[in-house]
Amino acid sequence: MGVGERIRHCRRAGGYTQRGLAEEIGVTESAIRNYELGLRTPGEFQLKAIARALDVAPESLADVGPESARGALEMVFRLEGEMGFRPVETEGGICIAIDPKAEGSQKISQALRAWKRMRERLEAGEVSEEEYEAWKASFKGW
Structure with missing residues (x-):
């Protein structure tokens, strides 16, 4: 599961719409949509803001760990x-x-x-x- 998929999962679990999350962190709805679709990757600042809004650890959203x-x-x-x-x-x-x-x-x-x-x-x-x-x-x- 990639960053966007984890954002989508946590957003839905937290009861947020894309628009609601975007408003909460001060970005556009299309930015959230693009993150979730994997078209863009949020920077560290955005990822921390998203995590804070969703009340999750930033590490739970970020790509971490080995590929092999x-x-x-x-x-x-x-x-x-x-x-x-x-x-x-x-x-x-x-x-x-x-x-x-x-x-x-x-x-x-x-x-x-x-x-x-x-x-x-x-x-x-x-x-x-x-x-x-x-x-x-x-x-x-x-």
């Missing part, structure tokens, strides 16, 4: 140094653990615990898929 397994591995390599990620082998396979002594590890650990709790609520049927996706988009646990 190697790209994903590169992200993990970088997180090893920045957040203390470590590979751990379990009976179920390979997973990633966080070194509690690493700088920054407390915040990521708290965020992952919050994610685990919400994921468990989804699997237990306590929240819908839409509520779960909205929670992820609006999570600002830092």
Whole structure:
């Protein structure tokens, strides 16, 4: 899903029309339409304004992440140094653990615990898929 598709999804989930969102952030309706169609990409300032209006994290709208397994591995390599990620082998396979002594590890650990709790609520049927996706988009646990 691209930036435009994520904007459209969050806009609709937030009950905005294209015109309403445009008015909220001070751009034209056609700008929002072009973003959603992928004809234009919002700049950082516009993306932050859209996220603020939709009450979601800007990162939930932006293109982030790898395009390949190697790209994903590169992200993990970088997180090893920045957040203390470590590979751990379990009976179920390979997973990633966080070194509690690493700088920054407390915040990521708290965020992952919050994610685990919400994921468990989804699997237990306590929240819908839409509520779960909205929670992820609006999570600002830092």
